[in-house]
Structure formats: structure tokens, C-alpha cells
Amino acid sequence: MKKLAPSSPRGVGIGLRLEHHDVILETTRRIDWLEIVPENFVETGGQPRELLRTCAKRWQVIGHGVSTNLGGRGPLNVDYIQGLKRLLDEIDAPYYTDHLCYASIDGVAYHDLLPLPYTDEAVHHCAARIRELSDRLERPVAVENISYYATMPGSSMTHGSFVRAVCESADCGLLLDVNNVYVNACNHRGDASEWLHALPLERTMQMHIAGHILEGERIIDNHGEPICDGVWSLFREALGVTGRVPVLLEWDTNIPSLDRVLDEADAARAIYDEVLGPDAGSDAA
Amino acid sequence: MSLDAFFDAMAPMLSGRTDAGTVVNAIGPSDSGAESLGFYNELIRRNHAKLLGDIFIHLHGLMERESPGTWETLIAGYRLAHPAAHWDPNLYAEHFSSYLREQREAGAALHPIYEELADFAFVRQRAFFGNQTEGDAYEQRIFVRQYTHPLSDYLPELHHNPDAPIPAARPQVVIVYRHARDHSLHNLLPTAAGLAAVARRQGMTQLPPMFASLREEDIAAADQALVERGLFTERTS
Numbered sequence: 037m038k039k040l041a042p043s044s045p046r047g048v049g050i051g052l053r054l055e056h057h058d059v060i061l062e063t064t065r066r067i068d069w070l071e072i073v074p075e076n077f078v079e080t081g082g083q084p085r086e087l088l089r090t091c092a093k094r095w096q097v098i099g100h101g102v103s104t105n106l107g108g109r110g111p112l113n114v115d116y117i118q119g120l121k122r123l124l125d126e127i128d129a130p131y132y133t134d135h136l137c138y139a140s141i142d143g144v145a146y147h148d149l150l151p152l153p154y155t156d157e158a159v160h161h162c163a164a165r166i167r168e169l170s171d172r173l174e175r176p177v178a179v180e181n182i183s184y185y186a187t188m189p190g191s192s193m194t195h196g197s198f199v200r201a202v203c204e205s206a207d208c209g210l211l212l213d214v215n216n217v218y219v220n221a222c223n224h225r226g227d228a229s230e231w232l233h234a235l236p237l238e239r240t241m242q243m244h245i246a247g248h249i250l251e252g253e254r255i256i257d258n259h260g261e262p263i264c265d266g267v268w269s270l271f272r273e274a275l276g277v278t279g280r281v282p283v284l285l286e287w288d289t290n291i292p293s294l295d296r297v298l299d300e301a302d303a304a305r306a307i308y309d310e311v312l313g314p315d316a317g318s319d320a321a
Numbered sequence: 322m323s324l325d326a327f328f329d330a331m332a333p334m335l336s337g338r339t340d341a342g343t344v345v346n347a348i349g350p351s352d353s354g355a356e357s358l359g360f361y362n363e364l365i366r367r368n369h370a371k372l373l374g375d376i377f378i379h380l381h382g383l384m385e386r387e388s389p390g391t392w393e394t395l396i397a398g399y400r401l402a403h404p405a406a407h408w409d410p411n412l413y414a415e416h417f418s419s420y421l422r423e424q425r426e427a428g429a430a431l432h433p434i435y436e437e438l439a440d441f442a443f444v445r446q447r448a449f450f451g452n453q454t455e456g457d458a459y460e461q462r463i464f465v466r467q468y469t470h471p472l473s474d475y476l477p478e479l480h481h482n483p484d485a486p487i488p489a490a491r492p493q494v495v496i497v498y499r500h501a502r503d504h505s506l507h508n509l510l511p512t513a514a515g516l517a518a519v520a521r522r523q524g525m526t527q528l529p530p531m532f533a534s535l536r537e538e539d540i541a542a543a544d545q546a547l548v549e550r551g552l553f554t555e556r557t558s
Binding site: 081109141144146161 | 324325330331349352353360361365369372405407408410449450451453461499
């Protein structure tokens with residue numbers, strides 16, 4: 037398994053979002069680290085790229101992609117991955133994360149995170165592509181357990197078994213998205229704690245927590261609401277197993293003020309410290 | 322069922338061309354039911370509608386005002402005609418202007434300012450995010466456009482007043498650019514000498530006949546003025 041690099045972030049980070057570009061450098065509140073969506077920065081210039089350079093001098097920055105299409109058909113997009121590597125080198129990111137899913141088919145991009153059938157073929161297919169991505173980026177890769185609203189036809193194993201098999205076959209890390217575990221358990225009528233422990237938690241390199249919204253009988257993973265009690269509880273349970281891994285508060289739609297996001301990050305940090313004890317190395321302002 | 326068969330069955334549904342029932346007929350049922358399987362078509366529809374709505378926020382508002390319901394019809398048609406083909410979601414909007422023009426030319430009751438506003442919004446976004454190249458070559462932060470309506474006046478007017486009437490046609494050449502030093506976004510109505518200076522900067526050594534009457538010193542002065550406006554940096558060659 038790929039071990040966390042010594043330079044990995046610590047504590048609770050937030051996403052660098054366009055809505056906060058004007059204020060993030062001014063805040064005196066605690067931000068432990070930042071996560072970016074690299075697709076917003078690869079092959080771009082101007083103010084966003086300039087801000088990223090400045091942020092990377094002040095905070096550790098991790099790239100969390102949405103379009104490397106790890107489960108997709110056809111070769112990986114090598115041109116994009118070369119640009120991604122240049123970006124990750126520039127911000128000195130110790131590892132890279134993306135989603136265990138597909139996002140395009142035969143060149144058509146759906147701009148969503150789409151579940152695969154949970155089969156042995158898909159396990160080997162994804163694992164080979166994760167290894168190739170890690171080699172091309174020259175850094176460890178962790179994959180996120182996605183939220184999914186339908187089990188795909190042909191599936192022969194559970195979501196948790198699939199994620200475990202891929203991570204073990206690829207020898208990669210897990211980006212444990214606690215909100216996704218909660219959303220999946222609710223939508224598929226399961227027990228959230230059981231769904232959590234079915235994942236390869238011992239491979240957790242990083243964690244995500246976020247809010248969601250109820251639409252009819254379905255919970256939508258929209259990252260646009262405050263975190264609910266059920267996710268906080270599951271976060272607490274997950275920390276007890278994973279120990280001290282970097283945690284990222286995601287707030288990507290209905291984005292409120294930076295202060296409101298940081299209030300939520302503070303709440304996460306309080307739980308983090310309560311479960312694991314204060315981390316002397318994570319008190320970067 | 323192979324992964325290839327899975328992708329073959331899913332692709333048309335995810336593009337909005339078939340429904341979940343067709344997928345089930347091809348590769349079998351989902352344990353979650355056809356409605357949940359089909360929800361992915363709806364999710365992608367929402368994503369792409371949001372992408373267009375965010376980039377074309379003023380155009381969307383104007384269309385809703387002038388011809389309610391048209392926007393939804395157009396973005397549904399655009400999804401089928403121009404599937405997203407780039408990892409950068411913002412580039413999904415790239416062909417929307419030409420799509421609007423094609424629809425108008427095919428008989429749809431669309432005001433020509435719509436397609437121009439779409440192009441204007443798209444190039445403003447590209448100019449803001451575009452990669453900055455070194456030297457005097459073509460730059461992705463600079464766009465020169467000729468519109469039949471005075472968009473550089475109308476867009477800010479529409480921003481402050483959603484009821485602002487559509488202006489009469491009045492041709493306008495506009496340069497949309499990101500400031501070379503402070504990265505702010507600007508529109509500039511260039512002089513003929515300014516346009517010639519831009520053409521020179523972007524590698525055109527032989528200027529078109531329309532610039533024949535310009536003196537070299539006028540072009541040089543215009544170039545210097547554009548440096549001061551932040552369109553260019555000082556010449557490197």
C-alpha cells in the first residue's frame with residue numbers, strides 16, 4: 037500500500053472555491069490545508085492561477101480531480117494527465133485523489149461521477165488504470181468511494197467489496213468520503229456503520245465530509261448544506277478506525293461565506309481533536 | 322455482461338437519447354429499479370443545464386423575459402446536438418452561440434442578439450481563465466470580435482437592469498481581454514491603428530488592405546497605448 041508521504045497535510049482543510057478568491061488571503065482564521073479541483077487550474081492562467089500560487093506558499097494544497105475517468109473506456113487522457121502532473125508539481129502536492137467511477141464514454145464527457153457495475157472485470161480494469169495514473173503522476177493516488185443512486189446492471193458484488201478489491205488490486209489509498217457512505221446507506225436501505233466498515237478503512241489516506249439534500253425519497257450528494265448529525269456521528273466512528281488522516285470539508289454548491297465554511301471546519305476539528313486528541317503539528321494558521 | 326456492453330448500453334441514455342428501459346432491455350435490470358437507473362440521465366441534464374445557466378446568466382434572463390420557455394427547449398436541443406467533449410466543463414458552452422445562430426437560420430424565432438450575447442459571455446469567460454503565453458504570439462486571454470449590436474454597452478446595462486430593452490443594431494468591434502499585469506477583465510473599442518497593432522502582435526506581418534492608409538508611427542503609438550491599457554506587455558521581440 038502507498039503510505040502517506042511525510043509532507044501530507046494535517047488537520048481539517050477546505051476547498052479553494054472561486055466564491056472565496058477575494059477573501060481567502062485576508063482571513064486570519066485557521067485553515068489547515070486546501071483542496072483544489074485541478075480541472076479548474078490545468079491549462080489556465082490569470083487571477084485564479086496566480087491566487088493558487090500564492091495559496092500554495094501559505095498552505096499545503098492537494099488536487100482532487102473529477103475527470104481522469106478511472107473507470108472509463110479507452111486510454112487515459114495522457115495530454116491532460118501531463119498538464120495535471122505539471123500543476124501538482126508546481127503546488128508540490130504529495131499525492132493525488134480522484135473518484136472510483138467513470139465520467140466519460142468514447143470522448144463524450146458527462147461531467148458527473150458515474151458508477152460502474154461491481155464486477156471482477158471492472159475491478160481489474162480500474163486497478164490497472166489507477167496504477168498507470170499513479171506512475172504517470174509520479175505520486176501516490178487515493179480513490180474516493182462515490183455516492184451512487186442505482187446499482188448498475190450485472191453487478192456481482194457489493195459496493196464495499198468492489199472498493200476494497202480495487203484498492204487492494206491497485207495497491208492504492210482510499211479517500212474515504214463519509215457523507216457518501218451515509219448517502220449510499222440511506223438510499224440503498226442499509227446500515228451506515230456496516231457500509232463504512234465494508235470499505236478498506238486501513239487504506240484511508242484522506243477523508244471527506246460534506247452536506248447533502250433530500251429530494252423526495254432520495255438523498256442527493258450536493259455538497260451544498262450543513263453537515264447533518266448522522267454524518268457527524270459516522271465521521272466520529274470513522275476517525276476512531278482511521279486515526280489521524282487529513283480531513284476535508286467539502287462545500288461546493290450553495291456556497292456560503294468563507295466564515296460560514298470555516299465554522300463548519302472548526303466543528304469538524306473539534307470532533308477530530310476530541311476523538312484523536314489535539315495534534316501539535318496541525319495548528320497552522 | 323462485459324464492460325464494453327455496459328458502456329454501449331449506457332452511453333445513449335446518459336446523452337439523453339434513450340431511456341432506462343432501453344438499457345434494461347440491452348443489459349438487464351438494476352437491483353435499484355429502472356427509475357433509479359434513469360435518474361442518471363436527469364442528473365446529467367441538470368449538470369449541463371447549470372453549466373450553461375452559470376455562463377450565460379444574462380442571456381438566460383433575457384430569453385426568459387422575451388420568450389418564456391425558449392431557454393429550456395434550447396438547452397435540451399443543445400445537449401443532443403453538442404455532447405460535451407472536453408474535461409473542462411466550461412468548454413461545454415463553446416458551441417452554444419453557433420447553435421443559436423443555426424436555430425435562428427432554421428426558422429426559430431430567436432433575436433440575433435442572443436447568439437452574440439452567448440459568444441460575448443463565452444469569450445469573456447475564456448479571457449479570464451485562458452492560459453497566458455510568453456512573448457508576442459497569439460494569446461488565449463485576448464479576443465477580437467465584431468458584433469452587430471453594441472454588447473459592451475448592453476451587457477453592463479442588462480446586469481444592472483434586467484428589464485433593459487434590447488438595443489437597436491449598431492455594429493461594434495470589441496476587444497475582450499484580461500489585463501496582462503493585474504488579470505482584470507476588460508472590453509475595449511479599438512481604433513483602426515489599434516486593430517492593426519493587435520494583428521501585428523499576433524503574427525500578421527502583411528496587414529489587410531483596410532489598414533493600408535495607416536502610418537507605421539500611428540500603429541506604433543497604438544501599440545504603446547495598448548500596453549498602457551494592459552492589453553499587451555512591452556514587446557519582447
